[in-house]
Amino acid sequence: MRRLPPSEARGLRTGARHSLAEVYRPADLVVLGFGVMIGAGIFSIAGRQAATTAGPGVILSFMIAGIACLLACLCYAELASTMPASGSAYTFTYVIFGEVWAWIIGWALILELQFAAAVVARAWAAxxxxxxxxxxxxxxxxxxxxxxxxxxxxxxxxxxxxxxARVGLRALWIMVSAKLVAVGAVIVVGLTQVDVANIGEFYVPPRSLPTPPATVLEIVVGESQAFGWFGIFAAASAIAFAYIGFDVVATAAEETVNASEAVPRGMIRSLVLTTVIYLAVALVMVGMVSYTRISVEAPLSSAFRTAGVDWMVHVIDVGAVLGLTTVILVLIVGQTRVLFSMARDGLIPRGLASVSRRYHTPTRVTLLIGFVAILLAEFVPVLTMQEFVVIGALFAFLFVSAGVIVMRRRMPGLERGFRVPLSPVLPALSLVATLWLMVNLRVQTWAWFVLWMAFGLLVYLVYGRRHSVLARPRDPVEPSRGRHRR
Structure with a gap:
């Protein structure tokens, strides 16, 4: 239960060899958020959920999911402004709750980010x-x-x-700009084809499904349902997958200029703007075609074909390819920074925390992450494991939301660049909203998640607990060279 002192959360105790260059500015963080949150799902998720679960009420589902994620984002913003470190939720938990809990969250983030990179790479290829x-x-x-x-x-x-990071940032700006042009074209052209009659009153009467209950909530209710208010809230849980990724922005905190103020603004702005964009695309989707006629396989493309605007299909395809490319890029960046922080703290081999003198990046851990992602994408049916990504992220959300409440009590004197308003009410609402999203996940996903976490705890007991920097005398600190700037 040993806790990392807040003053050491950025890992500066280990010397300049383990520090990262400051390359990100506020606008870069918004682009980073767009890069990971706006992917191919923007062209399909609204139509798929409208056709199978929520009907025109999918617009409300996007609002509900956006609000739930915004509550978690506010909590991330406060902790990131207080502890601007690469480890994000892992480091926050290390300071607030202790080492074993930090390891558990780090292990959950590995599940989220590593599987996400493999899943998205496989989807990108298809x-x-x-x-x-x-x-x-x-x-x-x-x-x-x-x-x-x-x-x-x-x-x-x-x-x-x-x-x-600078090379990746330049590539990210170019690709994000191009995919935003594609999304803008979808919205502008699609609005000219909207028929208000297709939207109706948002609400579609509920219906029972012949499939057996699969999610935790369905088992409690005793049946599988779609549409109605149950369907609207159930669709919100699936849609949350599209918003997950704002937390990756927090992993860039250590590389951000004036991070205490820039990171909260970047996270919140990127999530709010992404929500607006998703709502616009959802409105276009359900407005162009009745939800009963939406193609589940290619909803937006088929809608434009039905409207006689065939050339938009190519715009959607290009936007989807660019969208997933940036998602993979940002996920690799986020995973690199989490593992870098865990290695710097000694919970995994510390050699992985070495920063290249030439490129000023943790090159070793980056190459390892890429290699593992290739193995998963090539040899594991990752497209059937998308919920692993969601449950790993939501589990971290729980600890971050609780962390704001606990940190306000235990460490009221810490300097904060951002404060969650109406605390502890909003963090408590974030906890409730996150739990709601989690009970809408399949029981099978929960079972595999428990096994993954049990295996991770065993790894910690065998290796991490003994090799932790806090478990042994500190290594001599190298002469300070200051933080690298470029």
């Missing part, structure tokens, strides 16, 4: 093959081509991250 086919190019062996594309995209983006 969408890229589909986009090439849509342009009239024949792909002889789509499965083999998909495997090669997975390898190419992960090797390329891992290399970009390993070469330095």
């Amino acid at each position: 969408i890229t093959v589909g986009a090439v086919t849509a342009f009239g190019v024949r792909v002889p062996n789509p499965e083999l081509v998909g495997d090669v594309l997975v390898l190419v995209i992960l090797l390329t983006l891992t290399g970009i991250v390993a070469l330095g």
Whole structure:
């Protein structure tokens, strides 16, 4: 239960060899948020949830999911402004609750970010093959081509991250700008095709489904349901997958200029703007076509075809490819920073926390993350494991929300660049909202998550507990060279 002193949360005790260069500014953090939150899902998730779960009420689902994530984002913002470290929720938990809990959260973040990178890489390959086919190019062996594309995209983006944050940031700005143009085209052109009659009164009467209960909530209720208010709230849980990623912005805190003020602003602004964009796309989706006629496989593309605007299909394909590319890039950055912090604290081999003198990045851990992502994407059916990403993120949300309440009591004197308003009410609401999203996940996901966490606890007991920096005399600190600036 030993806790990391707040003054050491940024890991400066280990010397300049383990510090990162400050490269991000407030606008960069907003782009980082756009990069991870606006992916291919923006072109499909609204239509899929409208057709199968919520009907036109999916617009309300986006609002509910956005509010739930905003509550968690406010909590992240306060803790990040107090402890601007690369480890994000892992470091916050280390300071507030103690080492074993920090390890548990770090292990959950590994599950979230590592699986997310593999899942999105596999989806990127499938969408890229589909986009090439849509342009009239024949792909002889789509499965083999998909495997090669997975390898190419992960090797390329891992290399970009390993070469330095500045290189990755420039690439991110270009790709995010391009995909925002594509999303803007979808919204502007789609609004000209909207028929208000398709939206109706938002509410569709509930109906029971023949499938057996699968989520925790369905088991409690005793049946599977869709539409109605149950469907609107259930769709909000699925939609939360699209918003998850704002927490990755917090992992860039140690590399941000004036992080105590810049990180909270960047996180909140990126999430609010993303929510507005998702709401606009959802409105276009359910307004163009009745929810009963939406294609689950390619909802937005089929809607534009129905409206006779076939050329928009190519815009959507290009936007989806660019969207997933930036998602993978930011996920690798986030995972690198979490593992870097855990290594710096000694909970995993400290050699992984070494920063390249040439590129000023943790190159070793970046290459390791890329290698593991390739193995998962190539040899594991990761597309069936998307809920692993969600449950790992939501588990961290719980500790961050509780952390604000506990830190206000235990450490009231800490300097904060941002404070959650109406605390402890809003953090408590964040806890409730996060728990609601979690009970809408499948029982099977919960079972695998418990096994993953049990295995992680065993790893900590065997290695992390003994090698922790706090468990032994500190290594001599190298002469200070100051923080690298570029």
